[in-house]
Amino acid sequence: MKISVRNLEPTKVRLTVTVDTEEFEPYLEQSRKEIAKQVNVPGFRKGHVPGKIIDQRIGFAAVAGEAVNNAVPELYSKxxxxxxxxxxxxxxxxxxxxxxxxxxxxxxKFVATVERRPDIELPELDGMEIEVAKPEVSDEDVEKRLESLRQRFGTLVGVDRPAAKGDFANIDLNAQIDGETVDSQEGVSYELGSGTMLDGLDEALEGLSAGEETTFEGTLEAGDHEGEKAQIKVKVNSVKAEELPELDDDFAKDASEFDTLDELKADMRKAAEKDAEGRQATEARDAFIEKLKEGLEIPVPKGVKADMVAEHLKGMTPDPEKATKEQKAEAEESVEKELRDQMVLDALAQKMEVQVTQLDVTNFLASIAQQYGMDPSQFINAIVNNGQLGSAVQEVGRSKGLLAGMRAVTFKSDGEVLDLSAFLGDDTQNEEDESVAAASAAAAVADELSSSDAE
Known part of the structure; x- marks a missing residue:
């Protein structure tokens, strides 16, 4: 097989592949055998028709056509x-x-034009040191956790006054375009100030009492008229305020296994410190990737970028064709970072000579399935049937390379060596434990770098 290469762009090549007759012949023979299983030729048993007869009866063009379909993908990969x-x-x-x-x-002879990962020369990891900010836990962090728990035990009490921010209103909605009702809902519970429904709804509701109504102009965010302006009538059926329990020892007993509020606060501080350590590990990972990219010029494949930008815009605006310059710029910046991160992680996996096992991939997919409450077996089958197994293998490779790379460098916080073994594992782990760690980390990376695919 003769291969000639033409570089079209820094990330795009054209391969011209010429296949020797001897190398193509096995594909022709396999094609003849497959066709022989499907045809009936008088004087021969099905599946035992000689190749010459197949060429005569069926035609060499049909034989060659099937052989080409089988040969080209394999020879392209080679x-x-x-x-x-x-x-x-x-x-x-x-x-x-x-x-x-x-x-x-x-x-x-065939020509393959493809976008490829550019050659990336990563820095040596030996002796590399990366500074990471020390995690801080303040009294305010603890108070926020306490307030969140307190709200879980809150109750809604009807009030005879105008609705205000933080209240819960039971409302009826009716949306009209050109005097015709296009959508309506009744008995909807809505928290004023949450901004979870229509733009302008918070302003319209504030100051209204039970039994009162008003009309405002808003943009519909779902349904057949998504993105269109409508006149929206809103009626308030009732107004309720959230009543929270007192923060005392009785609350601690009702809301936890602790007898006093001080004990509950101490436990919440421990939880906050653990979360802070997790955030520090994430910051260490991000700092490591940025360190690898430092000083490198990494071109981005134009076609891949265009497709990913289009997908990002679909999540940012109902009509990507009408996206603003700001939205397009934001999508492009996000995609370029995502692609460069992925390419660096691929290069790192190659540098660390990462090997991805079947167990690695199974654990990775099972971890993602668990995140989204799906049956692991069904999820894995769906991945395989949709032809996405290769992407899963690649993601696990990135994850294992990232873990191995982070273990090979030194992280410091305020000048002291940072121990991240709780998040990275260590080199003495057995293969199964490392696979589980890789799956967990890969799921996190997949969520952040390619969350849309994960969903």
Whole structure:
């Protein structure tokens, strides 16, 4: 097999692959065998028709066509491996020459155009030190946790006064466009100030009492008229205020296993400190990736970027075609960072000579399924059936490379060495434990770097 390469862009190549007759012949033979299983030829048992007869009866063109369909994907992968190219998208394949008969000496020739990961020269990890801010837990952090717990034990009490921010109003909504009702809802409970429904609803409700109504203009955010302006009539059926329990020892007994409020606060401080350590580990990971990218110019594949930007815009606006310059700029910046992070992690996995096992992938997919409350077996089957297994393997490789890379460097906080073994594991772990750690970390990376795919 002869491979010639033309660099079209820093991240795009065109491979011209010419296949020797001897290398293509096994694909022709396999094609003849497959066709022989499907046809009936008088004088021969099904599946035992000689290749020459298949060429005569069915036609060499049909044989060659099936052989090409089987050969090109495999030979393309071999060519990419031989040239050490890492594809980032599906290739555009153009089959240019195919032998027209069994005696035709024309060689199979095809051209593959594909966006690839650029060559990235990562810095040496030996001796690398990364400073990470020390996690701080304030009294305010503890108070916020306490207030959140307090709200869980709050009750709603009807009030005879105008609605204010923080109140819960039971409302009826009616949306009209050009005098015609396009949507209506009754008995909806809404917290004033939450901003979880229509723009303008908070302002319209504030100051209204039970039995009163008003009309305002708003943009519909769902349904057949999503994104359109409408006249929205809102009626208040009732107003309720949240009544919270007193923060005392009795509350501590009702809300926890502790007898005093001080004991509850002490436990919440411990929980806050543990969360802070988790945030510090995340900051260490981000700082590590940024350190790897430091001083590197990493070009981004244009086609991959365009597709990802389009997907991001779908999540930012109902009509991506009408996205603002600010929205487009935000999407492009986010996608470029995401792509560069992914490419650096791929290069790191290669540098660390990461090996991904079947157990790694199974644990990774099971971890994601658990995050979203899905049955692991069904989720894994869906991934396989949708052809996304390769992406899962790649994500696990990135994760294991990240873990191995972070173990190889030194993290410090205020000049003192930071122990992240609780989050990274250590080199003495057995393979199964490391796979579980990799799956957990990979799920977190997948959530942040490719959350849309995870969902």
């Amino acid at each position: 060519a990419m491996d031989e040239k050490k190219f890492q594809p980032m998208a599906q290739p555009e394949i153009d089959v240019q020459e195919v032998p027209q008969s069994a005696k035709d000496e024309t060689k199979l």
